[in-house]
Amino acid sequence: MDRKLLKQQSKNLIRNAQPKPVVAAIIYILITAVLAFLSYKLVGGYDSSLSNQLQEFAIEFENGNYIDPDQFAYALQGATPSPAASLLDLAIDIVTAMLGAGFAIFCLRTIRGFEASYWNIFDSFAMFFRIIWLYIVEIFFIYLWSLLLIFPGIIAYYRYRMAIYLVLEHPEMSVMQCIRESKRLMTGHKGELFVLDLSFIGWALLVALASYAGDEIAAMLPYSALTEMLTVVGLGMFVQFYVYPYIQLTVAGYYKQLTEQDAARNAFNNGWTPEF
Secondary structure: OOHHHHHHHHHHHHHHOOOOHHHHHHHHHHHHHHHHHHHHHHHHOOOHHHHHHHHHHHHHHHOOOOOOHHHHHHHHHHHOOOHHHHHHHHHHHHHHHHHHHHHHHHHHHHHOOOOOOHHHHHHHHHHHHHHHHHHHHHHHHHHHHHOOOHHHHHHHHHHOOOHHHHHHHOOOOOHHHHHHHHHHHOOOOHHHHHHHHHOOHHHHHHHHHHHHHHHHHHHHOOOOHHHHHHHHHOOHHHHHHHHHHHHHHHHHHHHHHHHHHHHHHHHHHOOOOOOO
């Protein structure tokens, strides 16, 4: 697999494809940024002083000192999200995952030269239960492999990496069939895709650096809802407007080449030749 060719193809699509992948990424990232901020407000934006008080209670308890049960209960209630907030946060995570699958649909259609639309980002909701079931099964399998060691978990992650594309493109296949097909397609290619992912490490460092700079800038500004959101979301969001479609288009292009090579190999094994 030619990494440079895949990346160059993605760059060309970012420049020339219609609708624009960068605009689709901006829509996706802004929506997910708002969802991330809502998630933070629900389960992460609790009173930090109460969290610190809980730590003090823990120290006192270890030292054998008396702890006021009422004060402890108050601090515990304020420092942890309510069940309703946790449930809403889970719903936000699910919506974010579905939007990510929708962006994969946009990338697949763009890579294959099909008519694409910014609304593709929301097309995944038509396959809601299939996609959610895929994520559940994938997480379960990867978790089981990770119980052995981290390395088998990483291998399992790459083994099932193409399953989401198969689910999106093959509604006639069950989730388990897509997982098995991904396993078959990735045989002998896991290291190849791992190296492809590593080739984006420079961009990942740039996003991390921008996020760190955003945190530092927010710390110097007077507190407001805007600076709070900047701290939660990070300045790296703006770098992601280019980086995210670049990476996703490249991986979708890898899937396209992988399936095309597999189809050509199967045709050859079945006796097909150009003369026929």
